[in-house]
Amino acid sequence: MAGNDYGWYPGHMTKSIRAIREELKLVDLCIEVIDARVPLSSRNPDIDGLAKDKFRLIVMNKSDLADESKTKAWSDHFRSVGIETLSLCAKDKKASDAVKKAAVSVCREKIERDKKRGIVGRPIRAMVCGIPNVGKSTLINTITGKAPVRTGNKPGVTRNNQWVRTNAGIDLLDTPGLLWPKYEDKTVGMKLASIGSVNDQVINLVQLAGESIILIEKLYPGRLSEKYNAPEDAEPAEIIRCAGVRNGLILKGGEVDVQRASELVLSDLRSGKLGKITLEEP
Ligand SMILES: Nc1nc2c(ncn2[C@@H]2O[C@H](COP(=O)(O)OP(=O)(O)OP(=O)(O)O)[C@@H](O)[C@H]2O)c(=O)[nH]1
Ligand SMILES: [Mg+2]
Structure with missing residues (x-):
C-alpha cells in the first residue's frame, strides 16, 4: 500500500x-x-x-x-x-x-x-x-x-x-483516468477510494470500509445500522461485523470474515445498495 x-x-x-x-x-x-x-x-x-x-x-x-x-x-x-x-x-x-x-x-x-x-x-x-x-x-x-x-x-x-x-x-x-501525485486534503484519497477510483489492490480495504462508515454515519445517521441490523450507536468495526453476520461471511472458527465483510460494505456503497449518497456539500 x-x-x-x-x-x-x-x-x-x-x-x-x-x-x-x-x-x-x-x-x-x-x-x-x-x-x-x-x-x-x-x-x-x-x-x-x-x-x-x-x-x-x-x-x-x-x-x-x-x-x-x-x-x-x-x-x-x-x-x-x-x-x-x-x-x-x-x-x-x-x-x-x-x-x-x-x-x-x-x-x-x-x-x-x-x-x-x-x-x-x-x-x-x-x-x-x-x-x-x-x-x-x-x-x-x-x-x-x-x-x-x-x-x-x-x-x-x-x-x-x-x-x-x-x-x-x-x-x-x-482518455485514461488520471489521478494526481499527492492529495492536499487527506480525506480526498479516502473518498476517491470509497467510490472505486483508486486501485483496490493498493489499499487496505478494512481500513477504508471503517473510514467510509464513519463518514456515512455522520452524513446519513442510521443508514448503515439499519441496513446491517446493527445497534444504533455501533462503532464501525461492529457495523462491519454485523454486515458479515447478515451475509453469512463467517470463517471456519465461527468468527466474522472481516476482510470480506469490509469488501461487502464497500461494494454495497459503490453499487448504491446503501441508498443514494453524496459525501460532499458545496
Ligand atoms: N450507476 C452508474 N454506473 C455507471 C454510470 N456510468 C458508468 N457507470 C459504471 O461505472 C464503471 C466505470 O465506467 P467506465 O466508463 O469504464 O469508466 P471510465 O471513466 O472510462 O474509467 P477508466 O477508463 O478506468 O478511467 C462501469 O462499471 C460503468 O458501467 C452511471 O451513470 N451510473
Ligand atoms: Mg475508460
Whole structure:
C-alpha cells in the first residue's frame, strides 16, 4: 500500500498526461467527467491547466447513485463559477442528447467563428477526461450508440487515447483516468477510494470500509445500522461485523470474515445498495 493515504499514481498516468497534452491542439471542448457522489474530490486539479484555453463542460455522472438535492446544489455551484454543468447517468440513453446539446451551446463561439470563415458542419472535437472509473468511456459509448471503447467496473480500464467519430456533430476523445501525485486534503484519497477510483489492490480495504462508515454515519445517521441490523450507536468495526453476520461471511472458527465483510460494505456503497449518497456539500 502506498502509505495509508490511498495514493495511486502509476507510471501510465504520467505517460497519459503527456499523451493528452499532445492531442490538445486538436481539441475544442473539454468534457470533464466527475462523480456526483464526490463532486469536489473527483475533480483532478491538473485538468484546469490542461484545458485552460478550451471550452468547458462538467458532467456530474453517476447521479443515479447520488443525493438529488446535493447534485442540484453542486450544479448550481459549478455554474456560478462559470462552468456549464450537466448531471446525468451515462448509462442512460437520454444522456446522449443532453451532452450534444450542451456541447453545441458551450461551443457556440467556435461554431460562429467557423461560419464566418465559411466552414459549416465541422464537428466539435471534445476530449472526455477525468479521474479513473467515473464513466468517461461509458458516456462515449452512449453518445455513439455503439461500444467503440472498453468500459469496466474498476479504475484503469482505458489505457490509451482514442478518437471516436460520430455522425452527430461531435468527435470524442476517450482518455485514461488520471489521478494526481499527492492529495492536499487527506480525506480526498479516502473518498476517491470509497467510490472505486483508486486501485483496490493498493489499499487496505478494512481500513477504508471503517473510514467510509464513519463518514456515512455522520452524513446519513442510521443508514448503515439499519441496513446491517446493527445497534444504533455501533462503532464501525461492529457495523462491519454485523454486515458479515447478515451475509453469512463467517470463517471456519465461527468468527466474522472481516476482510470480506469490509469488501461487502464497500461494494454495497459503490453499487448504491446503501441508498443514494453524496459525501460532499458545496
Ligand atoms: N450507476 C452508474 N454506473 C455507471 C454510470 N456510468 C458508468 N457507470 C459504471 O461505472 C464503471 C466505470 O465506467 P467506465 O466508463 O469504464 O469508466 P471510465 O471513466 O472510462 O474509467 P477508466 O477508463 O478506468 O478511467 C462501469 O462499471 C460503468 O458501467 C452511471 O451513470 N451510473
Ligand atoms: Mg475508460
